[in-house]
Amino acid sequence: xxxxxxxxxxxxxxxxxxxxxxxxxxxxxxxxxxxxxxxxxxxxxxxxxxxxxxxxxxxxxxxxxxxxxxxxxxxxxxxxxxxxxxxxxxxxxxxxxxxxxxxxxxxxxxxxxxxxxxxxxxxxxxxxxxxxxxxxxxxxxxxxxxxxxxxxxxxxxxxxxxxxxxxxxxxxxxxxxxxxxxxxxxxxxxxxxxxxxxxxxxxxxxxxxxxxxxxxxxxxxxxxxxxxxxxxxxxxxxxxxxxxxxxxxxxxxxxxxxxxxxxxxxxxxxxxxxxxxxxxxxxxxxxxxxxxxxxxxxxxxxxxxxxxxxxxxxxxxxxxxxxxxxxxxxxxxxxxxxxxxxxxxxxxxxxxxxxxxxxxxxxxxxxxxxxxxxxxxxxxxxxxxxxxxxxxxxxxxxxxxxxxxxxxxxxxxxxxxxxxxxxxxxxxxxxxxxxxxxxxxxxxxxxxxxxxxxxxxxxxxxxxxxxxxxxxxxxxxxxxxxxxxxxxxxxxxxxxxxxxxxxxxxxxxxxxxxxxxxxxxxxxxxxxxxxxxxxxxxxxxxxx
Amino acid sequence: xxxxxxxxxxxxxxxxxxxxxxxxxxxxxxxxxxxxxxxxxxxxxxxxxxxxxxxxxxxxxxxxxxxxxxxxxxxxxxxxxxxxxxxxxxxxxxxxxxxxxxxxxxxxxxxxxxxxxxxxxxxxxxxxxxxxxxxxxxxxxxxxxxxxxxxxxxxxxxxxxxxxxxxxxxxxxxxxxxxxxxxxxxxxxxxxxxxxxxxxxxxxxxxxxxxxxxxxxxxxxxxxxxxxxxxxxxxxxxxxxxxxxxxxxxxxxxxxxxxxxxxxxxxxxxxxxxxxxxxxxxxxxxxxxxxxxxxxxxxxxxxxxxxxxxxxxxxxxxxxxxxxxxxxxxxxxxxxxxxxxxxxxxxxxx
Numbered sequence: 001x002x003x004x005x006x007x008x009x010x011x012x013x014x015x016x017x018x019x020x021x022x023x024x025x026x027x028x029x030x031x032x033x034x035x036x037x038x039x040x041x042x043x044x045x046x047x048x049x050x051x052x053x054x055x056x057x058x059x060x061x062x063x064x065x066x067x068x069x070x071x072x073x074x075x076x077x078x079x080x081x082x083x084x085x086x087x088x089x090x091x092x093x094x095x096x097x098x099x100x101x102x103x104x105x106x107x108x109x110x111x112x113x114x115x116x117x118x119x120x121x122x123x124x125x126x127x128x129x130x131x132x133x134x135x136x137x138x139x140x141x142x143x144x145x146x147x148x149x150x151x152x153x154x155x156x157x158x159x160x161x162x163x164x165x166x167x168x169x170x171x172x173x174x175x176x177x178x179x180x181x182x183x184x185x186x187x188x189x190x191x192x193x194x195x196x197x198x199x200x201x202x203x204x205x206x207x208x209x210x211x212x213x214x215x216x217x218x219x220x221x222x223x224x225x226x227x228x229x230x231x232x233x234x235x236x237x238x239x240x241x242x243x244x245x246x247x248x249x250x251x252x253x254x255x256x257x258x259x260x261x262x263x264x265x266x267x268x269x270x271x272x273x274x275x276x277x278x279x280x281x282x283x284x285x286x287x288x289x290x291x292x293x294x295x296x297x298x299x300x301x302x303x304x305x306x307x308x309x310x311x312x313x314x315x316x317x318x319x320x321x322x323x324x325x326x327x328x329x330x331x332x333x334x335x336x337x338x339x340x341x342x343x344x345x346x347x348x349x350x351x352x353x354x355x356x357x358x359x360x361x362x363x364x365x366x367x368x369x370x371x372x373x374x375x376x377x378x379x380x381x382x383x384x385x386x387x388x389x390x391x392x393x394x395x396x397x398x399x400x401x402x403x404x405x406x407x408x409x410x411x412x413x414x415x416x417x418x419x420x421x422x423x424x425x426x427x428x429x430x431x432x433x434x435x436x437x438x439x440x441x442x443x444x445x446x447x448x449x450x451x452x453x454x455x456x457x458x459x460x461x462x463x464x465x466x467x468x469x470x471x472x473x474x475x476x477x478x479x480x481x482x483x484x485x486x487x488x489x490x491x492x493x494x495x496x497x498x499x500x501x502x503x504x505x506x507x508x509x510x511x512x513x514x515x516x517x518x519x520x521x522x523x524x525x526x527x528x529x530x531x532x533x534x535x536x537x538x539x540x541x542x543x544x
Numbered sequence: 545x546x547x548x549x550x551x552x553x554x555x556x557x558x559x560x561x562x563x564x565x566x567x568x569x570x571x572x573x574x575x576x577x578x579x580x581x582x583x584x585x586x587x588x589x590x591x592x593x594x595x596x597x598x599x600x601x602x603x604x605x606x607x608x609x610x611x612x613x614x615x616x617x618x619x620x621x622x623x624x625x626x627x628x629x630x631x632x633x634x635x636x637x638x639x640x641x642x643x644x645x646x647x648x649x650x651x652x653x654x655x656x657x658x659x660x661x662x663x664x665x666x667x668x669x670x671x672x673x674x675x676x677x678x679x680x681x682x683x684x685x686x687x688x689x690x691x692x693x694x695x696x697x698x699x700x701x702x703x704x705x706x707x708x709x710x711x712x713x714x715x716x717x718x719x720x721x722x723x724x725x726x727x728x729x730x731x732x733x734x735x736x737x738x739x740x741x742x743x744x745x746x747x748x749x750x751x752x753x754x755x756x757x758x759x760x761x762x763x764x765x766x767x768x769x770x771x772x773x774x775x776x777x778x779x780x781x782x783x784x785x786x787x788x789x790x791x792x793x794x795x796x797x798x799x800x801x802x803x804x805x806x807x808x809x810x811x812x813x814x815x816x817x818x819x820x821x822x823x824x825x826x827x828x829x830x831x832x833x834x835x836x837x838x839x840x841x842x843x844x845x846x847x848x849x850x851x852x853x854x855x856x857x858x859x860x861x862x863x864x865x866x867x868x869x870x871x872x873x874x875x876x877x878x879x880x881x882x883x884x885x886x887x888x889x890x891x892x893x894x
Contacts, residue, residue: 175619
């Protein structure tokens with residue numbers, strides 16, 4: 001076995017371990033607990049299905065409407081303020097749904113400033129008026145639309161921008177109006193991209209735990225949590241997870257299918273559309289229309305968080321906050337470091353095995369590893385916990401038999417299990433970056449390097465890592481921020497008494513201590529802005 | 545059929561074309577030929593109605609479609625366009641693409657007309673196929689069918705062959721010419737490639753320096769270029785210096801001999817001029833007392849193109865000699881001048 005095959009074998013084994021939690025969740029369907037399921041089916045199951053589907057459907061639809069109109073306007077028109085808008089529209093990506101949800105709750109619930117002002121102005125009391133209850137399914141849908149519309153916006157914008165300039169003219173020559181052209185040509189051509197974005201947004205909606213838990217809505221993700229902690233059935237939680245995974249899988253298939261369509265719809269040699277200039281007043285109106293999602297999706301909640309943070313900082317205890325920062329940053333940094341390292345090894349091994357005929361299933365490894373990102377954090381947590389519990393039991397049995405000693409839950413209660421769960425979930429983020437990074441380094445360069453000095457170690461260290469540095473930085477950054485924002489898996493798997501910014505913000509908000517929650521929340525948002533800024537710069541360069 | 549009168553085009557204050565005059569007769573294929581950036585695509589856009597004229601007039605079938613008062617919308621001009629990227633809608637079948645331009649007809653008729661036109665371009669077996677499944681040449685024919693199905697009076701083609709493989713272009717151009725002639729539709733195409741222009745067009749307009757330099761047949765452009773630019777742009781050319789003289793008739797004195805002019809061409813006596821010499825104007829003749837030295841040679845199969853240094857004034861000419869006259873660089877051989885059309889331009893250093 002040479003170094004290349006050895007590395008590939010190691011990668012395959014490691015990948016198998018990473019994929020194990022997903023297999024465990026899937027395998028749980030073979031040991032159905034009939035009593036539990038009779039109970040679930042009699043009581044909450046229909047509600048889980050209904051709420052989850054309405055939530056995902058509502059978010060998908062809302063994201064399609066908002067994302068598509070924004071994208072169409074941004075590609076086809078020029079108007080005052082468009083440059084600023086191209087930045088503002090991306091900012092909601094930095095706002096986790098559970099954070100925007102609790103911020104708006106603070107603003108809109110009975111004791112919030114809006115309702116208080118209404119009561120004071122009109123002299124109403126509690127039962128005199130109707131006000132939208134944000135802690136509802138509709139509330140959760142609106143909150144998620146506000147932060148998830150960029151998924152559709154980004155993809156639809158590229159799709160509109162790629163449409164050939166000549167398409168407009170073909171329609172004009174045939175005497176179609178602009179609206180007819182949009183209906184017959186622009187929208188059908190962008191449809192695959194729009195659907196891809198919508199399915200991503202819907203996957204996020206299904207994966208969400210913080211928002212629905214905070215609003216007290218029964219969906220699959222809260223249900224999994226409840227089955228496990230409330231009913232003590234990890235198997236039941238795993239089986240519910242499988243049902244959720246089926247929904248996600250449907251979306252995943254839709255997404256993959258749409259991407260294939262989109263690739264087919266790209267017109268070749270297209271001159272990109274040249275945007276039409278909108279005169280002053282109309283331009284201003286369009287600007288205002290496009291600004292709305294950014295105002296509600298980022299500006300208002302951010303200002304509210306900032307106000308609360310300042311309030312807290314003047315009276316509160318900052319010592320706790322500093323511990324939280326230290327915990328979160330070190331956890332995220334450690335996790336990102338390990339995950340990116342693993343991703344580099346996987347990509348490198350895949351590349352080496354592409355150059356020569358090889359029997360190693362590197363493509364399968366990569367596909368299996370990318371599954372984790374599609375699955376909700378709570379599902380992964382369940383899988384990881386089952387795996388860790390089993391491993392702990394094996395270790396204890398082993399040491400009991402041989403050394404008459406039981407070390408206890410050495411894996412289940414530790415930090416490594418958390419990092420492992422992050423690896424399962426975020427390895428595909430890192431892989432995407434390392435893959436594109438390696439793709440940019442031509443294979444010929446490898447051959448040249450190997451012909452001069454036949455060492456794979458030197459090839460990686462002296463040639464590829466330096467050339468890959470940009471991709472490595474972006475991979476690390478993205479995984480870092482994803483870990484920082486991750487709520488459900490952290491909530492479930494963290495060691496006792498270990499808190500992160502996300503967990504603490506969620507807990508404090510759940511205890512209605514909204515002001516205390518603001519500082520950790522705004523920190524997450526601010527750090528989350530870094531990758532958003534980088535992404536926006538990249539997109540603006542590509543699309544304008 | 546198509547008439548442009550003193551047409552000037554501009555992007556804001558940037559002048560693109562000024563004072564263009566040309567005329568295309570019914571059934572003719574015209575070609576706008578010029579280097580990139582010469583405004584040829586803008587001209588096409590103006591004729592189609594996507595770009596308003598700054599001054600001058602555009603007439604299609606003797607109807608004014610654009611002047612300072614009128615500017616008919618593209619769909620009111622009776623113009624079909626084949627775009628450079630073909631602009632076939634990738635989400636519609638070939639048939640649907642062609643039907644797209646026929647939406648003013650009732651549905652049944654729409655399908656019938658579209659099918660007829662696809663039959664004409666030889667795509668009858670591809671009605672329900674999507675554009676990406678077609679070859680480049682087939683896509684182009686589909687685009688032509690879509691453009692001509694609404695029965696336009698004039699067909700415009702923007703760089704119609706640039707998306708095709710270079711090896712295919714000339715052959716496809718000949719096919720497309722035959723197709724357009726069969727359809728009997730007046731057409732105007734834009735290209736930067738001379739071979740395409742020669743293969744396609746009855747009349748060619750050379751565009752450069754914001755002007756139409758010459759609007760003529762390919763033969764006339766080569767043998768009777770009206771500007772120095774056209775002479776240089778079409779075919780290979782060299783110039784030798786001469787002096788205009790008048791004695792009974794007008795002629796030019798050059799070191800290759802005395803060349804008769806049909807009239808004065810607005811030159812005055814003793815004026816220095818540059819005389820256009822094409823490679824086929826210089827004949828290889830061993831017996832000739834006039835010897836020239838080979839400075840460069842390019843083998844072209846049946847012929848060899850020699851670059852020759854003339855003994856006096858360090859002047860150079862090109863000579864296309866049959867390839868059995870094989871001479872190496874540095875050798876000399878006899879040449880004879882045989883110019884049918886003497887083309888002179890006022891010398892630069894006058």
